[in-house]
Amino acid sequence: MADLEAQVRATLADRAGRLEGPLPYAAPPALVDAVATRAAQLHRRRTLVRVGGAAAAVAVIGLAAATLVRGPSVAGPLGPAGSVTATATATRTVDSATATATATATRTVDSGTSGDTSAQAAAEDRIIRAALAADPAFPAGWDPQSQAVFGCGFYRVGASADLTYRYVWANCSMFQGDTVVSGMSVPLWLHVRGSGESLEVLGHEIPGDGTAYTADVRRLFPADLVDTFLGAPTTEIVRVAGALALRDAREQRASAAGTTPTAAP
Amino acid sequence: MDLEGFVNAHYAQLLRRAYLLTGSRADAEDLVQEALARTWEAARGRAVESPGAYVHRTMVNLYVSRWRRRRLRREDPVAEIPEPVAGGARHTADAVGEVAERDRLWRVLGSLPAKQRAVLVLRYYEDLSEGAAADLLGVTVGTVRSQTWKGLRRLEAALGSRVEGDGRG
Numbered sequence: 001m002a003d004l005e006a007q008v009r010a011t012l013a014d015r016a017g018r019l020e021g022p023l024p025y026a027a028p029p030a031l032v033d034a035v036a037t038r039a040a041q042l043h044r045r046r047t048l049v050r051v052g053g054a055a056a057a058v059a060v061i062g063l064a065a066a067t068l069v070r071g072p073s074v075a076g077p078l079g080p081a082g083s084v085t086a087t088a089t090a091t092r093t094v095d096s097a098t099a100t101a102t103a104t105a106t107r108t109v110d111s112g113t114s115g116d117t118s119a120q121a122a123a124e125d126r127i128i129r130a131a132l133a134a135d136p137a138f139p140a141g142w143d144p145q146s147q148a149v150f151g152c153g154f155y156r157v158g159a160s161a162d163l164t165y166r167y168v169w170a171n172c173s174m175f176q177g178d179t180v181v182s183g184m185s186v187p188l189w190l191h192v193r194g195s196g197e198s199l200e201v202l203g204h205e206i207p208g209d210g211t212a213y214t215a216d217v218r219r220l221f222p223a224d225l226v227d228t229f230l231g232a233p234t235t236e237i238v239r240v241a242g243a244l245a246l247r248d249a250r251e252q253r254a255s256a257a258g259t260t261p262t263a264a265p
Numbered sequence: 266m267d268l269e270g271f272v273n274a275h276y277a278q279l280l281r282r283a284y285l286l287t288g289s290r291a292d293a294e295d296l297v298q299e300a301l302a303r304t305w306e307a308a309r310g311r312a313v314e315s316p317g318a319y320v321h322r323t324m325v326n327l328y329v330s331r332w333r334r335r336r337l338r339r340e341d342p343v344a345e346i347p348e349p350v351a352g353g354a355r356h357t358a359d360a361v362g363e364v365a366e367r368d369r370l371w372r373v374l375g376s377l378p379a380k381q382r383a384v385l386v387l388r389y390y391e392d393l394s395e396g397a398a399a400d401l402l403g404v405t406v407g408t409v410r411s412q413t414w415k416g417l418r419r420l421e422a423a424l425g426s427r428v429e430g431d432g433r434g
Binding site for chain 2: 009011016035042043
């Protein structure tokens, strides 16, 4: 057996040695790109699973305890049409993010925005959702024949000083009931004019996949938001945006049926 | 570390190990790419204590769980096994015979179950201890021992029957 072990060692070393010849010293650039693309795919899949999971969890919580409370926007000009009180965590997160954004001089999420009415914010949400629904990159463009509802939740992260550019985490998903059948949870750059009912979306952009993702995030968003979008803090933002998207879908369904929406996150 | 730095730091070692596991350069590259992507994605947004160890563990486990079927489907062509040269100088015949034996053993290694092959590569190429191999594979030391033994027994049996079948001793 010892002879055989020695033979195995020699064989493996021999084969590894044969490979060593053509091995480049550094990895081929194409591999780096391929790894980045695949990692982005995996990330998106994990995000979608999380969005779906959050939606299911939110539905259970909603049935048990959640109450939809219409009130002043808590997250700035592009914030949700009402505060989210299904979970204390979600509410705290929104408040905390708003406080952070307010402290940033380069962006304006100032106290004046708290004067926004929920109706104005809801109107803006609808306008933005309509703009995204026309974009084939978003779920509504993937399956226009589906009976599913295209719901969007926008977690406002910041805006330029003149409010021309808005920086949002958007969750736009197709919902069958409360189940996400496809969706997108991405940072979103918006170029807008006006506000409330008169808001006009002049342009929007989401970062590309793979190696383009990091570069696009840096290009589209202010430096102090780049880490937020590239790093761990997005987890809570993603969750809240997902809950808001579910609420939006429920409201649309209820509106179409002429009923009151069920408890939402 | 950025992605390019991370890939460059681990690529060569990963590719060598992946090649010994899969037996195919193309499959090795696929396996390495998938392991690197999974590690990079996992490290995104949360702390991975040791990305280097993580990527190696991910790759070996990916191979054990998923790669075997692919390897069977797409194996590298095996070079003709050179016959010993009758009447040639003894050292030449020995060298040729040795190469033939290695090629034969390499092919038999390729027929082993994925876990047995992984254990043999980790133990006899990487020189990992039974404990380290067990840790990497996420199994017990006892499993590493038994898989090593089974792998060697299968090699021995396959090589023995080949040798008899070839009429060479």
